[in-house]
Amino acid sequence: MFGGFMRKFGIGQSMRRVEDQRFLTGKGCYTDDLRFEGQLHAAFLRAPLAHGKILSINTDEASALDGVRLVLTHKDITAANIPKVPCLAPLPGIKQKDRPILAEDFVRYVGEPVAMVVADSFAVAREAVDLIEVDYDPLDAVADCAKAIEADAPQLFEEVPENRSFEWQTGDEAAVDAAFKTAAHISCITIRNNRVAPTSMEPRAINARYDADTGLEVHLGTQGVAGLLDGFSKLLGMDAQKIRVLTPDVGGGFGMKAFMFSEYVAVLLAARTLSQPVKWTCDRSEAFLSDTHGRDLLSTAHMAFDAHGHILGYRIETLANMGAYLSNFAPAIATMAPMQVVPGPYRIPVLHQKVTGVYTNTAPIDAYRGAGRPEAAYLLERLIHQGAQDLGLTQDEIRRRNFISSKEMPYKNATGAVYDSGDFARNMADAMARAEWDDFPKRRKASQERGLLRGIGMAYYVECTLGDPKEEIDVRFTDTGRVTISVGTQSNGQGHETAYAQVFGDKLGIDPHLIDIKQGDTADKNTGGGTGGSRSLQMIGNACVAASDAVIERGRELMAHMFDAALDDIRFDAGFFELSGTNRRLSVLDLAADVAKADKENWPQTLQRGLDLSASYTKPASTFPNGCHICEVELDPQTGVVRVDRYSVVDDFGVVINPMLVEGQVQGGVVQGIGQALGEDVVYDETAQLLSGSFMDYAMPKAGDMPNIDFSYNEIPCKTNPLGLKAAAKREPLALARPP
Numbered sequence: 001m002f003g004g005f006m007r008k009f010g011i012g013q014s015m016r017r018v019e020d021q022r023f024l025t026g027k028g029c030y031t032d033d034l035r036f037e038g039q040l041h042a043a044f045l046r047a048p049l050a051h052g053k054i055l056s057i058n059t060d061e062a063s064a065l066d067g068v069r070l071v072l073t074h075k076d077i078t079a080a081n082i083p084k085v086p087c088l089a090p091l092p093g094i095k096q097k098d099r100p101i102l103a104e105d106f107v108r109y110v111g112e113p114v115a116m117v118v119a120d121s122f123a124v125a126r127e128a129v130d131l132i133e134v135d136y137d138p139l140d141a142v143a144d145c146a147k148a149i150e151a152d153a154p155q156l157f158e159e160v161p162e163n164r165s166f167e168w169q170t171g172d173e174a175a176v177d178a179a180f181k182t183a184a185h186i187s188c189i190t191i192r193n194n195r196v197a198p199t200s201m202e203p204r205a206i207n208a209r210y211d212a213d214t215g216l217e218v219h220l221g222t223q224g225v226a227g228l229l230d231g232f233s234k235l236l237g238m239d240a241q242k243i244r245v246l247t248p249d250v251g252g253g254f255g256m257k258a259f260m261f262s263e264y265v266a267v268l269l270a271a272r273t274l275s276q277p278v279k280w281t282c283d284r285s286e287a288f289l290s291d292t293h294g295r296d297l298l299s300t301a302h303m304a305f306d307a308h309g310h311i312l313g314y315r316i317e318t319l320a321n322m323g324a325y326l327s328n329f330a331p332a333i334a335t336m337a338p339m340q341v342v343p344g345p346y347r348i349p350v351l352h353q354k355v356t357g358v359y360t361n362t363a364p365i366d367a368y369r370g371a372g373r374p375e376a377a378y379l380l381e382r383l384i385h386q387g388a389q390d391l392g393l394t395q396d397e398i399r400r401r402n403f404i405s406s407k408e409m410p411y412k413n414a415t416g417a418v419y420d421s422g423d424f425a426r427n428m429a430d431a432m433a434r435a436e437w438d439d440f441p442k443r444r445k446a447s448q449e450r451g452l453l454r455g456i457g458m459a460y461y462v463e464c465t466l467g468d469p470k471e472e473i474d475v476r477f478t479d480t481g482r483v484t485i486s487v488g489t490q491s492n493g494q495g496h497e498t499a500y501a502q503v504f505g506d507k508l509g510i511d512p513h514l515i516d517i518k519q520g521d522t523a524d525k526n527t528g529g530g531t532g533g534s535r536s537l538q539m540i541g542n543a544c545v546a547a548s549d550a551v552i553e554r555g556r557e558l559m560a561h562m563f564d565a566a567l568d569d570i571r572f573d574a575g576f577f578e579l580s581g582t583n584r585r586l587s588v589l590d591l592a593a594d595v596a597k598a599d600k601e602n603w604p605q606t607l608q609r610g611l612d613l614s615a616s617y618t619k620p621a622s623t624f625p626n627g628c629h630i631c632e633v634e635l636d637p638q639t640g641v642v643r644v645d646r647y648s649v650v651d652d653f654g655v656v657i658n659p660m661l662v663e664g665q666v667q668g669g670v671v672q673g674i675g676q677a678l679g680e681d682v683v684y685d686e687t688a689q690l691l692s693g694s695f696m697d698y699a700m701p702k703a704g705d706m707p708n709i710d711f712s713y714n715e716i717p718c719k720t721n722p723l724g725l726k727a728a729a730k731r732e733p734l735a736l737a738r739p740p
Contacts, residue, residue, distance in 0.1 A: 009502060009505060009506070009511065009512050010502075010506045011502065011503060011506045011655070011657050011723075012655070012656060012657070012659070013502075013658070013659075014658060014659045014660035015498060015502060015512065015658055015660065016498075016660070017495045017497070017498045017661070018497050018498050018501065018512065018513060019491070019495070019497045019498065022249075023249070028249045029248045029249055030202055030205070030221070030248055030249050030250070030251060031202075031205035031206065031207055031219055031220055031221050031248060031281070032202075032205045032207075032279075032281045033248070034207045034219055034248070034279070036207070036209055036277035037277075038276045038277060039207075039276075039277045039279060040069055040118050040119065040120060040270075040274065040276050040277060040278045040279070041118070041119060041120070041121055041122040041124075041125050041278070041279055041280070042116055042117065042118050042125060042263075042266070042267055042270060042278055042279065042280040043116070043117050043119075043122060043125035043126045043128070043129045043280070044113045044114075044115070044116050044117075044129065044263060044266075044280075044286070045113070045114045045115040045116070045117070045129045045132050045134070046110075046111045046112060046113055046114060046286070046289060046290070047103060047107035047109070047110060047111060047112040047113075047114055047136075048110065049107065049110065049136060049138055049141075049687075049689075050107075050108070050109055050110045050141035050143070050361040050362075050684075050687060050688030050689060051106070051107065051108055051109075051138070051139040051140065051141035051154060051156070051361045051688065052106065052107050052136035052137055052138045052139050053105060053106055053136065053137040053139065054103060054104075054105055054106060054107065054114070054134060054135075054136060055135040055136065055137055056133075056134070056135045057073050057114070057115060057132065057133070057134050057135075058132070058133040058134075059071045059073065059115065059132050061131040061132075061133075062115075062117055062128040062129065062131040062132045063128075065119075065124065065127065065128045065131060066124075067119045067120040067121065067124040068117060068118070068119045068124060068125070068128045069118045069119060069120070069274055069276070070116075070117070070118040070270050070273060070274055071115060071116070071117050071118075071128070071132070072102065072115060072116045072117075072118075072266055072269065072270065073102055073114070073115045074100065074101070074102045074103060074104050076102075076269075077100070077101045077102055077266070077269070080269055081237060082101055082235055082236065082237075082265060082269060083098075083234075083235060084098035084099055084100050084101065085098055085099040085100075085101065085235070085260050085261070085262055085265065085328070086098050086328075087326035087327070087328065087329075087330065087331065088328045088329060089328070089329045089330070089331055089332035089336075090326075090331060091166045091168050091331050091332075091335065091357075093166060093167070094165060094166040094326075094331060094357070095157075095159065095160045095164070095165050095166065096165070096326055097156075097157055097160065097165070097324075097325050097326055097359065098325060098326060099262055099325035099326070099327065099364060100262065100325075101113075101262045101265050101266055101269075102114060102115060102116065102262065102266060106139075107136070108156055108324035108325070108361055109323065109324040109361050109362050109363055109364075109688065110289060110361075110688065110689055110690055111286070111288075111289025111290045111363060111690070112290075112324070113262055113263060113266070113290070114132075114134060115129070115132050115134075116263075116266045116267075116270065117129050117132075118270045118274065118278055139154065140154035141154055141361035141687055141688035142154045142163070142360055142361055142688065143360050143361055143362050143684035143685070143686070143688040144360065144684075145296070145298060145319045145320070145321040145358040145360055146298055146319055148162075148163040148358050148359065148360045149162045149163060149164060149319070149356070149358055150162075154361070156324060156359045156360070156361065157359065160359060163358050163359040163360065164356060164357070164358060164359075165322050165326065165331070165357035165358065165359055166331060166355075166356070166357040167354065167355070167356050167357075168331075168335045168354070168355045168356075168357070169352070169353065169354045169355075170335075170339055170352070170353050170415065171350070171351045171352035171353055171414065171415070172350050172351075172352060173352040175313070175349075175350040175352075176304075176313045176314070176315050176350050176351060176352040179304050179312040179313030179349065179350050180302070180304045180312070180313055180315070182304075182306075182312065183304035183305060183306065183312055183313070184305060184306050184307040185304075185305045185307075185387075185390060185391060186302055186303065186304050186305070187302070187303050187305070187383060187386045187387040187390045187391075188300070188301070188302045188303075188383075188386075189300070189301055189379075189382055189383050189386050190298070190299070190300045190301075191298075191299055191378075191379065191382055192297070192298050192299075193295045193296065193297040193298075193299070193375050193378060193379070194295060194296070194676065194680075194681045194682075195293050195294070195295055195296035195321070195362075195365075195681065195682040195683075196293065196294045196295050196368060196675075196676050196680050196681070196682060197287070197288055197291060197293055197294075197680070197682050197698060198252075198253075198254040198255065198256040198287075198291055198292070198293075198294065198368060198369075199287070199288075199680075199698070199700060200251060200252030200253060200254055200256065200257070200492075201251040201252045202221060202250065202251025202252060203281065203282040203283065203284065203286075203287045204220075204221065204256070204257070204261065204263070204281075204282040204287065204291065205220060205221060205279070205280065205281040205282060206218065206219065206220040206263070206264050206267050206268075206279070206280055207219045207220070207277060207278070207279040207280075208220075208267055208268050208271040208277065208278055208279075209271055209276065209277035209278075210271045210272045210274075210275050210276075211275070212275065214242075215238065215239075215241075215242030215243055215244070216232070216236075216238065216242065216243045216244070216268060216271065216272060217244045217246070218232065218243065218244065218245045218246065218268065219246050219247070219248065220245070220247065220264065221247060221248075221250040221251070221253070221257050221492075222245070222247045222250070222253075222257055222258070222490055222520070222530070223250075223253045223255075223257045223258035223489075223490050223492060223530045223531040223532055224258065224488060224489060224490045224528055224529065224530020224531055224532075225245040225246065225247050225490065225520055225521065225522050225526070225528075225530075226488055226522065226525075226526055226527050226528045226529075226530065227258070227529075227530055228245055228260060228264075229243060229245045229522045229526055231260045232245065232260075232264075232265075232268060235260070235265050236265070236268060236269070236272070240526070243522070244521070244522055244523050245521075245522045246520055246521050246522070246523075247490055247519070247520030247521075248520065250490065250491065250492045250493070251492075251493065252492055252493055253490075253492035253493075253531065254294075254368055254369045254492075254672075255292075255294065255366065255367035255368045255369060255371055255532060256291055256292050256366070256368070257492065258328075258367065258530060258531075258532050259292060259327060259328045259329075259366055259367075260328055261290075263280060263282070263290070267279075267280050284694065284695070285693060285694060288682075288690065288692070288693040288694065288698065289363065289690060289693060290363060291363070292323075292327050292330075292363065292364055292365060292366035292367075292368075293323070293362070293363050293364070293365050293366075293368070293682055294365065294366070294367070294368020294369070295365075295368060295375060295676075296320070296321035296362075296365055296682075297318050297319065297320050297321070297334060297375055298318065298319040298321075299316060299317065299318040299319075299379050300316075300317050300318075301314070301315065301316045301317075301379055301380075301383045302314075302315045303315075303383050303384075303387055305387060305391060308401070309387075309391050309393055309397075309398055309401050309402075310347075310401060310402060311346055311347065311348050311349070311402050312349060312350075313348070313349065313350045313351065313352075314342075314343065314348050314350070314351035314352075314380075314383075314414075315351070315352050315353075316342070316351070316352070316353040316354070316379065317353075317354050317356075318334065318353070318354070318355045318356070319356050319358055320334035320335075320355055320356065320357050320358065320365075321358055321360055321362065321365055322357045322358060322359055322360070322364065322365055323359070323360060323362045323363050323364035323365045324359060324360065324361055324362060324363070324364060325359075325364050326364065327364040327365060327366035328366060329366055329367055329371075330357075330364060330365050330366045331357055332372075333365070333366060333367050333371050333372045334355050334357065334372060334375070335355050335372075336372075337367070337371050337372030337373065337466060338372035338373045338375060338376035338464075339353075339415050339417075340413075340415055340416075340417035340464040340622060341373055341376060341377070341417065341461075341462045341463065341464045341624070342376050342380070342414075342415055343380075343413045343414045343415060344376075344377060344380045344381075344460065344461065344462050345399075345403055345404055345422070345424040345460050345461075345462050345626060346380075346384075346399075346402040346403060346404065347402055347403070347404050347408075348402075348413070348414050349414065350414055351414045351415070360688070361684075361688035362684055362688060363682075367532065369669070369672060370463075371466070371532070371533065373461075373463055373464060374461075374673070377459070377460075377461040377462070378459075381459040381460065381461075384398060384399065384402075385457070395457065395458050396428060396432060396437070396458065399424075399428060399458075399460060400425060400428070403424045403425050403428075404419065404422070404424060405425065406421075406422065406423040406424075406425075406426070409421050409422060410719075417464065417622070417624070418621065419462070419624050420621070420623075420624070420718060420719040420720050421654075421716050421717065421718060421719055422462075422624065422626055422652055422716060423652070423714065423716055424460060424626065424628075426714060427460075427626070427627055427628045427650045427651070427652055427714055428458070428460060428628045428650075430628075430650045430712065430714065431458070431627075431628035431629070431630050431648050431649065431650040432458075432628075432630065434630075434648045434650065434710055434712060435456075435630040435632070435646065435648035435710070437456070437630065440454075440456050440632070443632070447634055451636075451637070451638070452634045452635065452636055452637070453634065453635040453636075453637055454632065454633070454634050454635075454645075455632070455633055455635070456630065456631070456632045456633075457630070457631055457632075458628060458629065458630045458631075459628070459629050459631075460626070460627070460628050460629075461626060461627060461629070462624050462625075462626040463534060463624065463625040463626065463727075464622045464623075464624055465533055465534045465535050465538055465622050465623045465624075465625070465726070465727050466532070466533030466534075466535060466622065467529045467530070467532055467533040467535035467539070468528075468529025468530075468535075468539075469618055469619045470529070470539075470616060470617070470618045470619075471487075471488060471489070471528060471529060471539035471540055471543050471616065471617055472488065472527060472528070472543065472614055472615070472616040472617075473485055473486060473487050473488075473540060473543045473544065473547055473614065473615055473616075474486040474525060474612075474613075474614045475504075475547050475551065475611070475612060475613055475614070475615070476612050477589070477592035477596070477610065477611050477612060479593075479596055481514065481589055481593065482514050482515070482516060483504070483510060483514060483515045483516065483589075484515075484516045484517075484518050485500060485501075485504060485515060485516070485517055485518065485544070485547075486518040486519070486524050486525045487500065487517060487518070487519050487525070487528065487540050487543075488519075488525055488527050488528010488529060488530065489519065489528060489529070489530055489531045489535075489536045489539070489540055490519050490520055490530060490531050491517075491519065491531070492531060494531070494536065494661070494665065495658070495661040495664070496517060496519070496531075496536060496537075496540070497516075497517040498512065498658065498661065499537050499541065499657050499658055499661055500515075500517050500537075500540050500541065500544055501513075501515035501516075501517060502657055502658055503541045503544040503545065503657060503723070504544040504547065504548055507544070507545060507548035507549075508548050508551060508552070508575065508588045509574060509575020509576070509587065509588065510575070510587075510588055510589060514589070534625065534727040534728065535727065536727075537657065537725065537727055537728070538619065538623055538721065538723075538725060538726075538727045539617060539619065540617075541657065541723050541725060542617040542619070542721050542722055542723055543615055543616060543617040544615075545617075545722045545723060546615040546616065546617050546722075547613065547614075547615035549615075550613050550615050551588065551611050551613065552572045554607075554610075554611055554613060555572065555577050555588060555591055555611060556570040556571075556572065556577065557606070557607060558591060558595055558607055558610065558611070559577045559579065559586065559591065561603065561604070561607055562594070562595075562598070563579055563584060565579055569581070575587055575588065577591055588611070591611065592610060592611045595610040595611065596610060617721075619720070619721060620720055620721075621720045623654065623718050623720065623721065623725070623726040623727055624726060625651065625652065625653050625654070625726040625727055625728065626651070626652050626726075627649060627650055627651030627652055627713075628649070628650050629647070629648070629649050629670070630646075630647070630648045630649075631644065631646070631647050632644075632645050632646040632647070633645060642678055643705075644674060644678075644705070644706065644707045645707055646707055646710075647670060647674075647707050647708075647709045647710065648710040649666055649670065649709065649710065649711045649712070650712050650713065650714065651666065651711075651712075651713045651714075651728075652713065652714050652715075652716045652726065653713055653715075653725065653726050653727065653728050654715065654716065654717050654718040654723075654724050654725040654726035654727075655715055655717050655718070655723055655724035655725045656713060656715060656725070656728075657723075657725065659713075661728070662713070662728045663711050665728045666709070666711050666728070667709050667711070670709050671701055671706055672701075674701055674705075674706065675699075675700060675701040678699075678701070678705075679698075679699030679700065679701060680698060680699060680700060680701075681698070681699075682698070683697075
């Protein structure tokens with residue numbers, strides 16, 4: 001039986017997601033599905049202009065409307081002693097401007113919340129919002145980060161000259177200058193990494209209720225409840241033990257649902273004030289205005305080459321749009337988050353990077369899928385492509401000449417990161433073969449005969465897994481023959497419930513369908529680093545290995561105690577505990593059941609809990625997933641329409657736990673990246689009004705726009721963790737092909 005289980009559900013085997021049965025049969029439960037007795041509803045008044053002084057706010061008519069229970073403005077926030085939402089990743093010397101819960105004396109971007117109404121129904125709350133009168137003194141606004149640092153640009157804050165929030169540098173500037181002086185050729189590009197909106201299928205939502213005795217119960221979509229528990233405790237001035245944060249099913253996160261938002265705090269204050277449940281669900285128009293956005297960088301990069309096309313040095317200068325306030329981790333995303341992989345897969349001896357953070361009259365920026373690393377890889381690959389053109393080299397040859405070789409592993413790059421393993425040249429060669437690279441001229445000729453242009457491009461990325469370096473899990477064996485594992489991460493659609501169970505089940509010979517993953521409840525587990533930075537399987541998977549090892553050792557002790565045998569006579573093999581020289585043989589679940597029924601009154605204290613235990617994993621280093629993407633497009637010169645015709649991916653994720661899940665993650669990343677490259681763009685006009693505030697203007701990719709994505713992988717085990725996995729980097733394509 002165990003052997004059959006191993007063949008069907010073991011590590012390395014494709015297994016359908018156990019959670020899909022729940023979702024496909026309509027049994028999923030999301031925040032907006034929750035209804036409580038006495039449910040009230042919240043709506044927000046948002047700033048209609050990008051910059052202005054608030055002269056007065058009149059809420060009398062709104063407050064008098066039948067069904068309205070509460071109207072909040074900044075005065076109420078101040079009276080409740082609630083501080084602003086803080087930036088959690090400040091940099092040295094930063095001019096930090098945190099986000100107010102509700103606008104204070106000024107509004108600084110379109111959509112900034114100014115007031116909140118709580119009413120018996122959402123319709124009444126929305127009607128009351130329209131009755132609030134705000135007198136603004138309009139001010140000039142700026143949305144473009146390059147224009148924002150000009151001397152005559154509108155200033156968001158008097159104490160922040162030229163809207164410069166911070167200047168950050170890394171690398172060896174003198175060494176780079178010296179390398180450039182010896183260069184045979186210098187290539188240069190200036191590119192904008194366009195601003196994008198997360199647009200998760202499930203928008204942000206929160207539903208909270210308060211009881212004077214038990215405290216706050218908060219339901220909302222997150223990427224991990226522990227971090228928000230701490231944030232709510234500090235902002236509300238409440239003991240964390242009086243706050244319970246619960247996350248039901250989550251329909252997409254992409255970084256955004258890891259953050260603290262002003263609306264959440266206002267809803268919690270209302271629930272505490274009224275002692276009734278208060279719900280707010282963001283609609284799509286609000287989401288475009290008020291969700292954290294991603295990217296929005298303007299970079300100029302130079303690369304120095306010797307006469308043979310080898311890289312000598314790399315210089316980067318970037319303007320990073322922060323929006324109107326600093327969101328939770330915004331400064332780190334453009335600076336520290338990508339630092340380890342700025343050199344990518346190449347042998348770059350020296351580099352220097354300078355990043356300037358800029359305030360503008362736009363929605364705040366924060367981590368978005370990949371969080372700084374796609375931006376770094378995109379810039380590097382565009383510059384490598386430019387270097388190839390300047391030097392008269394092919395796209396593959398310039399990369400081949402500069403790749404770090406597998407023989408050089410482990411390799412310490414120019415920023416100090418150590419790549420433990422990898423074979424970049426092999427992945428590129430395999431991708432070229434799968435993409436039929438050599439036959440491209442034939443396909444281009446065929447396109448030309450139809451009056452179309454055809455282009456092909458490649459890009460290579462190296463990802464770096466980030467986040468809290470420690471994770472702990474709790475394992476409980478139930479009296480129904482199942483196992484519950486409590487974790488501090490949160491699935492947003494990645495298939496965690498399947499992958500974690502697959503690892504734990506593989507190690508102990510337990511069918512993954514008998515393993516329940518419990519997440520999203522601080523009453524059960526109030527620690528954990530959450531989901532983000534491609535960390536979840538790396539951390540929880542290896543914690544499951546530690547837990548399974550601990551279960552085996554505990555099981556041997558229990559078996560020895562129950563059968564009055566020597567510990568050395570108990571062995572674990574193929575899912576069973578066996579007593580040497582006898583036919584006594586128990587599976588893990590059978591042993592757990594026998595222990596549960598036993599009279600343990602006189603048992604040693606260490607065995608009282610049976611097989612229930614906690615285990616943790618601390619990573620010694622980041623892992624570095626990597627891979628090569630090749631994209632081929634056709635362009636109609638008469639209409640400008642681009643069609644992505646072919647797309648090939650060869651990745652190295654180390655040991656792959658579930659190929660089916662990995663392929664799904666890669667497909668999602670490719671589609672998201674194509675979306676940014678071809679259609680998605682958050683656009684503000686010169687007055688900082690949002691122009692692309694709906695799916696009519698913000699062009700999300702559709703299924704019919706996508707090609708068949710040819711995906712494969714090379715398993716090159718990671719050497720820094722027990723499972724040998726590098727994680728399935730949620731990577732978008734880094735550069736689309738451009739017709740010659």
